[in-house]
Amino acid sequence: xxxxxxxxxxxxxxxxxxxxxxxxxxxxxxxxxxxxxxxxxxxxxxxxxxxxxxxxxxxxxxxxxxxxxxxxxxxxxxxxxxxxxxxxxxxxxxxxxxxxxxxxxxxxxxxxxxxxxxxxxxxxxxxxxxxxxxxxxxxxxxxxxxxxxxxxxxxxxxxxxxxxxxxxxxxxxxxxxxxxxxxxxxxxxxxxxxxxxxxxxxxxxxxxxxxxxxxxxxxxxxxxxxxxxxxxxxxxxxxxxxxxxxxxxxxxxxxxxxxxxxxxxxxxxxxxxxxxxxxxxxxxxxxxxxxxxxxxxxxxxxxxxxxxxxxxxxxxxxxxxxxxxxxxxxxxxxxxxxxxxxxxxxxxxx
Amino acid sequence: xxxxxxxxxxxxxxxxxxxxxxxxxxxxxxxxxxxxxxxxxxxxxxxxxxxxxxxxxxxxxxxxxxxxxxxxxxxxxxxxxxxxxxxxxxxxxxxxxxxxxxxxxxxxxxxxxxxxxxxxxxxxxxxxxxxxxxxxxxxxxxxxxxxxxxxxxxxxxxxxxxxxxxxxxxxxxxxxxxxxxxxxxxxxxxxxxxxxxxxxxxxxxxxxxxxxxxxxxxxxxxxxxxxxxxxxxxxxxxxxxxxxxxxxxxxxxxxxxxxxxxxxxxxxxxxxxxxxxxxx
Numbered sequence: 001x002x003x004x005x006x007x008x009x010x011x012x013x014x015x016x017x018x019x020x021x022x023x024x025x026x027x028x029x030x031x032x033x034x035x036x037x038x039x040x041x042x043x044x045x046x047x048x049x050x051x052x053x054x055x056x057x058x059x060x061x062x063x064x065x066x067x068x069x070x071x072x073x074x075x076x077x078x079x080x081x082x083x084x085x086x087x088x089x090x091x092x093x094x095x096x097x098x099x100x101x102x103x104x105x106x107x108x109x110x111x112x113x114x115x116x117x118x119x120x121x122x123x124x125x126x127x128x129x130x131x132x133x134x135x136x137x138x139x140x141x142x143x144x145x146x147x148x149x150x151x152x153x154x155x156x157x158x159x160x161x162x163x164x165x166x167x168x169x170x171x172x173x174x175x176x177x178x179x180x181x182x183x184x185x186x187x188x189x190x191x192x193x194x195x196x197x198x199x200x201x202x203x204x205x206x207x208x209x210x211x212x213x214x215x216x217x218x219x220x221x222x223x224x225x226x227x228x229x230x231x232x233x234x235x236x237x238x239x240x241x242x243x244x245x246x247x248x249x250x251x252x253x254x255x256x257x258x259x260x261x262x263x264x265x266x267x268x269x270x271x272x273x274x275x276x277x278x279x280x281x282x283x284x285x286x287x288x289x290x291x292x293x294x295x296x297x298x299x300x301x302x303x304x305x306x307x308x309x310x311x312x313x314x315x316x317x318x319x320x321x322x323x324x325x326x327x328x329x330x331x332x333x334x335x336x337x338x339x340x341x342x343x344x345x346x347x348x349x350x
Numbered sequence: 351x352x353x354x355x356x357x358x359x360x361x362x363x364x365x366x367x368x369x370x371x372x373x374x375x376x377x378x379x380x381x382x383x384x385x386x387x388x389x390x391x392x393x394x395x396x397x398x399x400x401x402x403x404x405x406x407x408x409x410x411x412x413x414x415x416x417x418x419x420x421x422x423x424x425x426x427x428x429x430x431x432x433x434x435x436x437x438x439x440x441x442x443x444x445x446x447x448x449x450x451x452x453x454x455x456x457x458x459x460x461x462x463x464x465x466x467x468x469x470x471x472x473x474x475x476x477x478x479x480x481x482x483x484x485x486x487x488x489x490x491x492x493x494x495x496x497x498x499x500x501x502x503x504x505x506x507x508x509x510x511x512x513x514x515x516x517x518x519x520x521x522x523x524x525x526x527x528x529x530x531x532x533x534x535x536x537x538x539x540x541x542x543x544x545x546x547x548x549x550x551x552x553x554x555x556x557x558x559x560x561x562x563x564x565x566x567x568x569x570x571x572x573x574x575x576x577x578x579x580x581x582x583x584x585x586x587x588x589x590x591x592x593x594x595x596x597x598x599x600x601x602x603x604x605x606x607x608x609x610x611x612x613x614x615x616x617x618x619x620x621x622x623x624x625x626x627x628x629x630x
Binding site for chain 2: 046049050051070071072076077078080081082083084085086087088097098101102145149
């Protein structure tokens with residue numbers, strides 16, 4: 001079902017958390033709300049599921065206006081960060097609780113709970129209690145409980161934050177599989193860009209209660225609208241260099257000049273920031289940059305280097321494993337100026 | 351439990367047990383003699399009993415002149431205590447939840463007010479309460495004294511329950527609401543089970559408190575038909591004409607038996623009241 005936020009605002013007392021936010025999630029789409037802590041992404045989620053009441057604006061599920069409806073009358077499924085399983089109930093009772101509340105017959109509940117448990121691969125655990133389950137299993141129970149009532153929208157509040165790294169990888173594809181299989185509209189709240197990029201159709205990146213940019217993961221990675229977006233996506237992160245515009249070129253360090261078409265109309269002397277992703281600095285490129293390796297990290301398949309330029313700014317480089325460079329070595333590597341991103345002083349992309 | 355006692359001893363426990371045993375010996379002796387004296391007679395000045403007798407327990411099968419029947423008194427005590435426990439559990443578990451979780455107007459005022467009420471020693475109120483009960487016709491009735499005792503014990507219960515509710519994670523309630531449960535169902539089916547140990551503890555605590563209450567029934571319900579055991583016991587020792595120490599002791603033992611039984615079965619739960627926090 002299509003979810004629409006129309007000029008949605010939320011304040012707590014005099015603190016404005018979200019102001020006039022517009023957001024549309026298409027039917028069957030999975031959207032990530034990505035942003036640092038305190039940017040209002042969880043507030044948005046809680047407003048959609050009805051726990052927080054919007055200060056102003058409307059929330060629509062399909063064509064139905066649910067703005068004033070209490071949680072109980074919206075058909076939403078939520079997976080909380082802490083899973084929020086009911087500790088005194090068995091797995092089957094946990095999963096079946098949304099149906100128990102609707103006074104469905106006990107036998108039917110048991111049957112449906114078993115069905116949905118099979119979908120998330122926990123049908124052998126139905127009689128256990130949450131305390132007897134591992135983190136990943138608890139997560140699956142929470143998912144099953146959210147899905148059993150066939151909700152209009154599935155809301156996931158940092159669902160992977162409490163899992164260890166390996167499980168996180170597994171649950172990432174698992175959640176995506178479930179979402180695709182059930183064709184449910186889903187909203188994922190996370191501060192982990194890897195999760196957002198790998199699981200979702202589109203990403204809405206948020207900062208201080210506003211959506212900065214909303215687009216597909218690859219588009220957002222290659223074409224960020226602001227320095228904030230560029231800095232948030234990508235691991236290892238993009239490195240930023242301070243510099244100045246001079247005759248249509250970006251000048252930094254010991255007067256290294258980068259001819260950039262985007263700078264044609266920028267007056268000389270304007271303060272700019274250049275963003276270079278680690279994969280665009282290294283063995284191939286059109287501009288030579290000299291520096292000294294300050295830090296090297298082996299990641300198995302690749303090595304990550306921090307290179308300090310003479311003006312003390314740092315460029316990161318990720319390259320296939322090589323053994324000829326050590327910390328302290330002077331290097332002269334090339335930078336791909338066509339892939340470099342340039343930002344104005346206020347963070348706007350040029 | 352068994353493991354716990356076996357582990358963690360990096361010193362011998364024998365001297366500790368010996369020292370504690372020695373220190374508590376006088377107490378044990380007193381209890382032993384309390385019991386022995388109720389089933390035996392000894393010569394004046396002697397500690398050694400010289401005959402076995404059940405005459406001190408005769409209050410169980412014959413009513414003493416001028417005293418109410420012991421079984422009626424026991425029944426009264428049970429009614430008094432059970433009703434108080436029920437009322438306290440019902441009101442505290444609901445009021446505690448409201449004060450902990452719901453956005454009620456003047457919540458702070460209520461919390462503070464309940465606290466102030468708890469600070470009042472009940473004795474200071476007793477004359478006022480006496481007059482009020484007299485005025486509304488509840489003097490010398492079980493109902494009156496039950497209301498008063500429950501009201502005086504409630505603040506502690508409410509605060510205690512509020513403290514336990516505070517430890518239940520919010521997410522559980524949010525999940526319940528999103529799953530479509532009403533606020534009452536959330537409380538009854540999801541939150542209350544989380545604090546079951548606390549409810550058990552408070553119930554026990556109220557029962558013991560009601561069982562041992564003396565001053566309120568003594569002043570507000572002294573009549574023969576509504577007497578409770580503590581008042582009955584006091585009337586024995588206050589009676590200068592038939593001063594019978596052995597019977598007094600026997601009634602005392604009789605009075606303490608239900609408490610001992612409760613302790614044997616439920617002492618684990620009673621510990622919870624001071625432990626706090628959620629379990630399991």
